[in-house]
Amino acid sequence: MEVETEKKVHKVTFIQRNGEAVTVDYEPGVTPYHEHGREGSLLDIALNYHIDLQHACGGNCACTTCHVVVKQGEENLSNMEDDEEDRIYMADNLTLHSRLGCQAIVKGDVTVEVVE
Numbered sequence: 001m002e003v004e005t006e007k008k009v010h011k012v013t014f015i016q017r018n019g020e021a022v023t024v025d026y027e028p029g030v031t032p033y034h035e036h037g038r039e040g041s042l043l044d045i046a047l048n049y050h051i052d053l054q055h056a057c058g059g060n061c062a063c064t065t066c067h068v069v070v071k072q073g074e075e076n077l078s079n080m081e082d083d084e085e086d087r088i089y090m091a092d093n094l095t096l097h098s099r100l101g102c103q104a105i106v107k108g109d110v111t112v113e114v115v116e
């Protein structure tokens with residue numbers, strides 16, 4: 001008997017600077033990785049779908065242009081590591097729900113607002 005494996009597709013919603021929300025599918029291990037930011041990060045997913053998320057340092061945790069504010073599903077992102085924590089304090093309009101898109105890895109459904 002063939003065992004059907006559960007397909008994991010995460011819904012990732014980006015609220016863009018113009019206020020328009022776009023929801024895309026992210027399937028770990030299937031969605032292509034283009035070496036910008038951590039694999040499976042919000043930046044990686046945004047670039048796959050041509051969503052305008054700035055990334056001046058190329059996704060290396062060395063700027064704050066990929067700043068997003070998490071609106072829903074914060075628990076579905078990887079925990080913030082020391083590098084991200086040190087860097088994000090330099091972001092304008094910092095909130096308690098701010099993340100760097102290149103560092104936050106998606107593990108479930110999430111909604112974020114693009115800030116920069």
Ligand code: FES
Pocket residue numbers: 054055056057058059060061062063064065066087100101102103
């Ligand atoms: S792209 Fe520079 S910190 Fe994320």
